Amino acid sequence: xxxxxxxxxxxxxxxxxxxxxxxxxxxxxxxxxxxxxxxxxxxxxxxxxxxxxxxxxxxxxxxxxxxxxxxxxxxxxxxxxxxxxxxxxxxxxxxxxxxxxxxxxxxxxxxxxxxxxxxxxxxxxxxxxxxxxxxxxxxxxxxxxxxxxxxxxxxxxxxxxxxxxxxxxxxxxxxxxxxxxxxxxxxxxxxxxxxxxxxxxxxxxxxxxxxxxxxxxxxxxxxxxxxxxxxxxxxxxxxxxxxxxxxxx
Numbered sequence: 001x002x003x004x005x006x007x008x009x010x011x012x013x014x015x016x017x018x019x020x021x022x023x024x025x026x027x028x029x030x031x032x033x034x035x036x037x038x039x040x041x042x043x044x045x046x047x048x049x050x051x052x053x054x055x056x057x058x059x060x061x062x063x064x065x066x067x068x069x070x071x072x073x074x075x076x077x078x079x080x081x082x083x084x085x086x087x088x089x090x091x092x093x094x095x096x097x098x099x100x101x102x103x104x105x106x107x108x109x110x111x112x113x114x115x116x117x118x119x120x121x122x123x124x125x126x127x128x129x130x131x132x133x134x135x136x137x138x139x140x141x142x143x144x145x146x147x148x149x150x151x152x153x154x155x156x157x158x159x160x161x162x163x164x165x166x167x168x169x170x171x172x173x174x175x176x177x178x179x180x181x182x183x184x185x186x187x188x189x190x191x192x193x194x195x196x197x198x199x200x201x202x203x204x205x206x207x208x209x210x211x212x213x214x215x216x217x218x219x220x221x222x223x224x225x226x227x228x229x230x231x232x233x234x235x236x237x238x239x240x241x242x243x244x245x246x247x248x249x
Contacts, residue, residue: 002230004029012087014041016187021220060114093148093195111155138179167238178236183244185216212245
């Protein structure tokens with residue numbers, strides 16, 4: 001029970017990495033706000049997780065939604081200790097000049113500006129209590145980019161570096177900030193990352209670049225998120241934490 005009595009927000013938690021993070025946090029004793037723009041999915045997961053979970057509809061690109069999420073969490077559980085900025089989006093793998101401005105803006109709004117909104121919403125509270133953990137789901141794409149995803153790669157590079165800078169600035173307040181950097185995983189965005197149909201043959205082309213020989217799973221990411229949020233990691237901040245089977249070696 002490494003997160004006993006901790007209170008957490010997980011965005012993008014109705015599916016994929018976020019859903020498994022929420023499940024693992026509950027299993028480790030935390031209380032969790034399951035936040036997602038997919039309200040039905042968030043409610044379904046929260047109901048399955050029981051009394052220590054609430055569902056909150058949240059569009060992470062909107063500051064008002066973020067503020068409402070934080071308020072709902074504090075009202076329900078009495079505080080806030082951990083924030084996992086997991087919600088993310090990508091454009092389809094394609095030549096960089098084929099991505100239009102609206103798609104670029106959407107990727108940056110969801111992947112980068114959402115963290116700006118969340119930091120403004122939660123840091124005053126975390127500073128006041130002189131404790132807190134912020135985990136941002138970055139990506140190996142921001143460390144070792146693949147072609148065809150230039151604008152997505154750059155958004156995750158921003159997340160990775162932002163996490164380091166936040167760690168430096170918020171360290172004196174005893175707020176830890178780390179970036180978890182998954183390699184490609186079998187989530188709903190997989191075909192967009194690949195830019196081709198999700199067939200065993202096409203998957204193998206990407207798996208061949210990962211020394212441990214498989215894609216990441218939600219459980220891999222969730223285990224990292226449990227560790228980095230726990231007291232076991234109390235002296236770890238400002239880290240780009242690859243969960244990548246050796247992809248970035």
